[in-house]
Amino acid sequence: MAVEPLLATRAQRAFIITVSVQAIVVLVMVGITFRMVDDNVDFNLARYKTLPCYLALFALAEIFELFMAFDALRLRNIIQLLGLLPLMVFAALQVRQTKTALVMRSNCDGRDYFVECGGPGSLWTNVQPFLIVAPCVIAASWLVMLFWIKQLYAEFGWAIFHVVGANPKMKTMYQWYQIMICLLKFNFFCFTGVTMQLLIIVLQRDSAEFGVTVAAIPVVLVLLVLCGIAVQREIKWLMSISLVMMLAAMSYFPLTPAIAPMTTVLYKLVRFYQPSTQAQYETTRATLTVFTIVAFLLLFATFAVGLRCFADFDRGLQASKVNALPTRPKYFTAESSTNMSQRQSSYLGGAPVATRISIE
Template sequence: MAVEPLFATRAQRAFMFTVCFQAIVVLAMVGITFRMVEDNVNFDTPRYKTLPCYLALFALAEIFELLLAFDALRLRNIIQLLGILLFHLALMIFAALQVHQTRTALVTLPHCDGRDDFVSCGGPGTLWKRVEPFLIVAPCVIAASWLMILFWIKQLYGEFGWAIFHVVGANPKMKTMYQWYQIMICLLKFDFFAFTGVTMQLLIVVLQINSAEFGVTIAAIPVVLVLLMLCGIAVQREIKWIMSISLVMMLAAMSYSNEIPARQQVLYKLVRFYQPSSRDQYETTRATLTVFTVVAFLLLFATFAVGLRCFADFDRGLQASKVNALPTRPKITTGASQNMTESQLSYLGGAPVAHRISIE
């Protein structure tokens, strides 16, 4: 028995179709909302920047999820499929938060209707009432697709169970080490998304283009990307000195990422979101910035902890499996034992396999 080729099974095709379909529907809802608001407000006004931020984040999130889903199927990575399940749940929460944040941005006069003020009122006939249904549809679609994705991942779990055995064999210790390696690679991918999400929100909503902090934030994106890639290479190739530097950089990032500029002393960004002197600056994006910042920190902490675990597994015989694991697996073969490869026979202890008899 061997692993099915990419998209050869119903579960694989249905899983990818579900992810693609929900991405198209959700982006359509977000795009319609953005266009309706754009026709009536000036996005240069700070309180209205939550909508372009919402659109940019969801576009990034859906593209990221599509690439992650394809990569998980290509690599037969169960860990990454479970990560997608959690990521999808986070998307649903984010979409639900955006309903509240958009209302906060648009509605400043709640007790009036569209006859008094089309943009700022919250009653019947207002801009808010027009965009509200599209905002509500997004988390509903994501929730429905999450249930479907959960069903298909259960199917894929059984299908891909052979993949790890195909790569590392039947040794339980090797299987455990390989699973920790898969968790590490998956965490590095989510680290990049979380960092990019926080950075994008700060660039769109908070920071001024002509400020020094804006330039530093832009410059940090390729630096962090390179560091995450080097960490991935280090854990795959078991390069100890690069892995050591990566772990030290993670510690430094956890210390730095929760600090605001030095001119305001060592205070945490989360405090800055809520303290009276700066809370107005974050009014319409405070909820998502808080969630993204907390999640980014927790992901980085988890990556550091798992990185230590993977570092402890270096030079224990797993490198060849990590480097030589092929993303494309052989197709299922049929026939007697003479058609099987030597490696497959070794899994069966070299015992011949009798011809399969079918009853018509």
């Protein structure tokens, strides 16, 4: 008996509807906020340049979440579904960062500073409700998604059973493979978020750091794609190169991979907060700090899990990684339902079952 097709079950449809409604509501709130701010501020000013970048990044996060939800249902990857939940942290940071960019005066002395003040009738008080709606909607959808994830856990467990059989070791190896693929996808989003903020908001185009950051973009993207191919196809030499490149990527400076990864992360974090560069990162500090730490931890975890997956190469899992899940057709015929000898035995990893002898 094969697994259900994509979106064929009640739990799958309910989960994707929840994520879609959340994305629509949040994107509408982001659009309203952008329109209100755009009508009153000049985005060419350095202080306000952060706002369109953050709003665009937040919208990208919602689109990415929707894509990841469909992809997780397609691959029956429950770990990837759980990885969608921390988005509310980014939504909460969005509120704080927008206030930091808009509110520049704590005491307006009764004068009309519609844009710069945070009191009643100001631009901040007008956009604040729309910004608060986003984390509230995400939090409410969390509860609904957790309920359906619990339902999908049993359903996906049955799907994995069809892929790798009843062998506990094969199941564990396949779970590590799913974790690896999930980490690669989230690495892409975090890297995109950090790079977008550094290039658009912070770095000067004539600086050496700007050139290094631009040069790192294709390197990291190629790294993630090649690593995904290597772990799926179990290509040892390509996986070895990917793991070595991860060490270089964690050092942030591709041309100087000898620099210790943790030292470089600490260097970037110190630059965010030290007095000489504090003003440069003022409106981006919170988001950059979170993205930098999360990106490093994700890449470090990907390297560790990659080593674990590399150890599982040539142990009989490659066919399960490459082949798609067998899906059950919507309609059955009497002939197909009685032809048991043609079915595959999940207990034997897909080996044909011998014809049964019936005693009547």
